[in-house]
Amino acid sequence: MRLLVMLATLLLASAAHAADPEAGRTLAREACAFCHVVEDGGSGSDAVPSFPAIAREAGDNIEALRSFTVEPHPQMPQFADLSETQVDNLIAYMRSLTE
Numbered sequence: 001m002r003l004l005v006m007l008a009t010l011l012l013a014s015a016a017h018a019a020d021p022e023a024g025r026t027l028a029r030e031a032c033a034f035c036h037v038v039e040d041g042g043s044g045s046d047a048v049p050s051f052p053a054i055a056r057e058a059g060d061n062i063e064a065l066r067s068f069t070v071e072p073h074p075q076m077p078q079f080a081d082l083s084e085t086q087v088d089n090l091i092a093y094m095r096s097l098t099e
């Protein structure tokens, strides 16, 4: 019985942790589209790399983009405000752009 409870807890924890690319896209539209083109056909600034371009460039190294969320730089304010889940979702969305 105790094992079952442990298993259920584990399953729930991993489900809660599964990154959601759709939520990432929504967040990108809200938080990033002011500067970045976050999807093909989206609007943004020509001076800023688009998400599809960033994702293609990163390829298998998408995880490395996480550092942008913990180290805000001048042009990208308020990054520390994102929760870990939001970052997971953004990364999942970026990854979906490379597929």
Ligand code: HEC
Residues within 6 Å of the ligand: 028, 031, 032, 033, 034, 035, 036, 047, 048, 049, 054, 057, 065, 068, 075, 076, 077, 090
């Ligand atoms: C105020 C404008 C602005 C906003 C808002 C913004 N960015 Fe950026 N971002 C930039 C600029 C400018 C660069 C290019 C910086 C550089 O190359 O040094 C950049 C670069 C990046 C890069 C690195 C690109 C690369 O080539 O490695 C990532 C990843 C990124 N942004 C993600 C995001 C995410 C995710 C959001 C939304 C949560 C966001 N940005 C919101 C301006 C912005």
